[in-house]
Amino acid sequence: MDFACLWLALLLPLVAALDFKYHHQEGMEAFLKSVAQNYSSITYLHSIGKSVQGRNLWVLVVGQFPKEHRIGIPEFKYVANMHGDETVGRELLLHLIHYLVTRHGKDLEITNLINSTRIHIMPSMNPDGFEAVRKPDCYYSNGRENYNQYDLNRNFPDAFEYNNVSRQPETLAVMKWLKSETFVLSANLHGGALVASYPFDNGDPATGTLHSRSLTPDDDVFQHLAHTYASRNPNMTKPDQCKNKMNFPDGVTNGYSWYPLQGGMQDYNYIWAQCFEITLELSCCKYPREEKLPYFWNDNKASLIEYIKQVHLGIKGQVFDQNKNPLPNVIVEVQDRKHICPFRTNKHGEYYLLLLPGTYEINVTVPGHEPYLTKVVIPEKSQHFSALKKNFVLPFQGQLDSLLVSDSSCPTIPLYKMLPSHSAATKPSLFLFLLTLLHIFFK
Structure with missing residues (x-):
């Protein structure tokens, strides 16, 4: 090889450009392993556990010290595809990985972000569900749940009600992961709507349910986080993007105000792991056609980066x-x-x-x-x-x-049951009841 060819080879990217297509488990693993091998100084690939069918729950860590926590460097995470048929987030996180590693050392903002933050990215929490989907569908499919037919976003301990469901391997793996790291900020990526939803998803009168909402002590921060993401997505802030008469002011909602749910992951993160997490609904269609993926990446790229920066608040x-x-x-x-x-x-x-x-x-x-x-x-x-x-x-x-x-x-029990009630319980309004029936499958 002559000098010119050698120089050209050095200029070529270490990881080939990532296609805008759906990556099944084998393809996703190949990409993640390639990144971990070629960018070993700033990445660390590991599995936090296995799904019901034995698929690895992969997490790629990006940071200056990817293999271990360093004092003063906050831990951040993104989790996608906990509903197997909600697929956009899975692909966005693969493209986010590619974007981060290929710009480190070249883009000052990305380099500073990686050097000051330990970023954990889990493209799929429910790989069995993703593989079970037979064909793309905008609405509910059997791949939503894990292989044992459990909705993983109803499978965590709940602070408001007894959630006596069988804890699934994927859920237990995440709970163990949360104990192993000092996570500060997080988001979980879903599909079926276009909105940034913040805790609480469940509630009682002490958190404001008499006013059709359920607010945390850090409501100002959560609203800021949700607005930070939504405001940089050109479509999330537009009214009724999904043509279902659902208008979320500025593309943001309190989870309980939208509809209550028990055993959600974002409430568990906040209450038991000290980790601020919001839920990002990124596509009206749960499993859109592949040719739409570049548009979703363009709409969400700035939001995904800006949201990570919020781990440095406070x-x-x-x-x-x-x-x-x-x-x-x-x-x-x-x-x-x-x-x-x-x-x-x-x-x-x-x-x-x-x-x-x-x-x-x-x-x-x-x-x-x-x-x-x-x-x-x-x-x-x-x-x-x-x-x-x-x-x-x-x-x-x-x-x-x-x-x-x-x-x-x-303790992982309904902690709010231990508080004295501030006022009598109230039945949900008819509007909230109808809303729940219409949109119960969106999260």
Whole structure:
């Protein structure tokens, strides 16, 4: 090979351009393995478990330190195709992977994003369901559920009602995954509508169901996250895009306001994993024709990137004792937005709080001791690809392991049943009941 040919070979991309077509398990695996091999310095491919039929649940991690968590670098994730017949998100995440790895080192924004964030991407949570679909269909098909005929977005523990369904292998794998990482922000990608939906999906009077909604203590942040995604998608903010008389103002809705559901993944992420997750409905047609895929990518590319950046909102840091030992399982929350499962530091004493600019009183509490309160001002202009850093040194000696560990778990039961009711329960309105019947299969 002469010098000119060698130089041309070096300029060629390491991974061939990804086709706009549906990639079944074999093709998806081949692409992911090719990326992991050719971009090994910034990627890590692993399986978090197997489906009912034994297919791997692949996750590709993209980041400066892809194989392990590093203090100060937040963990972000995208999950798609938990309903096997909702296919657009699956392909969008494969194209997102290709976009990220091929622009690292060439595009300053993407390079900074990858170097400051550990990005986990799961193209398919329900590979069995995807393989079961016989042909593309805009509406419900048998591939929605997993192989055991369970809807995975009704299969998680629920904070409001007893959800005594059999936990499926795919669900258990995700629950275990959530315990293994300090996820801060997430989105799960669906189809059948065009809207960004935020928690809660279920609720009770304490969260506002008497007003046909169910809001978290961090509702301002969730609304910001949903608007961030929707506002950059040129079609999501347009009224009645799916021609079904469903108008979502600015392309955003509260999950419960749309229709209540039990055992959803986004509520589980927020309550039990301290991870802010929203649900992205990305196509009116659940399984559109392949030739439509380039349009979906063009509509969602900017939103997918901008949403990842939101993991750097707010404040982050570590909690130490007087000897500068990191303290795990210490409660760190804003004083006036307590979570029913308190947000706690991880094993490195780290915490991450997604917050909008403003003044907050942060409550740092070692169980059994008086809270340590401090005022923090988050500026209007956030730091470049980093939340505001704030460490806390508490007046303790020793790591207090025995005390902390005993108080660190949060039971997977209907936690809101333990709260006193603020008012009497109310029956859903006729409108909400009809809405539920018409759109029960959209999420």
